[in-house]
Amino acid sequence: QVQLHQWGAGLLKPSETLSLTCAVYGGSIGGYYWSWIRQTPGKGLEWIGEINLGKNTNYNASLKSRVTISVDTSKNHFSLRLGSVTAADTAVYYCVLRSPTGYYFAYWGQGTLVTVSS
Amino acid sequence: QSVLTQPPSVSEAPGQRVTISCTGSSSNVGAGYDVHWYQQLPGTAPKLLIYGNNNRPSGVPDRFSGSKSGTSASLAITGLQAEDEADYYCQSYDTSLSGSVFGGGTKLTVL
Numbered sequence: 424q425v426q427l428h429q430w431g432a433g434l435l436k437p438s439e440t441l442s443l444t445c446a447v448y449g450g451s452i453g454g455y456y457w458s459w460i461r462q463t464p465g466k467g468l469e470w471i472g473e474i475n476l477g478k479n480t481n482y483n484a485s486l487k488s489r490v491t492i493s494v495d496t497s498k499n500h501f502s503l504r505l506g507s508v509t510a511a512d513t514a515v516y517y518c519v520l521r522s523p524t525g526y527y528f529a530y531w532g533q534g535t536l537v538t539v540s541s
Numbered sequence: 542q543s544v545l546t547q548p549p550s551v552s553e554a555p556g557q558r559v560t561i562s563c564t565g566s567s568s569n570v571g572a573g574y575d576v577h578w579y580q581q582l583p584g585t586a587p588k589l590l591i592y593g594n595n596n597r598p599s600g601v602p603d604r605f606s607g608s609k610s611g612t613s614a615s616l617a618i619t620g621l622q623a624e625d626e627a628d629y630y631c632q633s634y635d636t637s638l639s640g641s642v643f644g645g646g647t648k649l650t651v652l
Contacts, residue, residue, distance in 0.1 A: 468643040527577035
């Protein structure tokens with residue numbers, strides 16, 4: 424059974440960089456796309472971006488200038504960095520595995536609340 | 542202002558049937574991209590409920606079903622139970638945005 428466990432700093436000041444890491448356990452996950460999604464009360468669920476094991480990335484155009492998603496295949500970890508954060512980036516961030524056979528999100532991490540406040 | 546449009550809330554009595562709509566456009570649902578549904582119980586991460594318009598992952602009861610037609614999709618839940626009280630989200634791919642898009646979510650209340 425595939426499980427995702429994520430961690431990272433939960434409180435940031437404006438202009439700092441958000442950094443989260445997700446570890447993937449169990450199952451055959453080689454074909455999946457490793458993704459990040461965030462959820463805010465105001466904007467709901469928002470796809471941030473994804474990476475595959477070939478290290479090909481796709482990013483939400485609205486965040487692309489500030490986002491980097493990377494993968495460490497030796498550890499089955501992948502990471503999110505979001506630079507120059509503002510209060511608008513306050514959200515619950517989820518690491519997620521997107522299916523290799525369809526554009527749907529099969530497995531979700533537990534979520535990390537990230538608050539940006541001065 | 543989500544790309545996919547869902548009703549904010551629906552409610553129905555236990556044992557009854559409820560449907561939740563999801564309306565997209567010609568750049569996502571209408572372009573032929575599949576619609577997927579997620580259930581989010583309070584305080585938890587979303588969970589895949591329906592994929593590929595009408596397929597249930599292992600473990601999802603057959604009380605849940607999905608359909609798609611044109612630029613819209615629907616999630617139907619029959620034999621409502623108290624445990625079905627949750628937020629439900631639809632999701633698809635948008636070719637104009639080159640990424641995944643979600644509906645704003647529908648809160649289901651079991652009366």
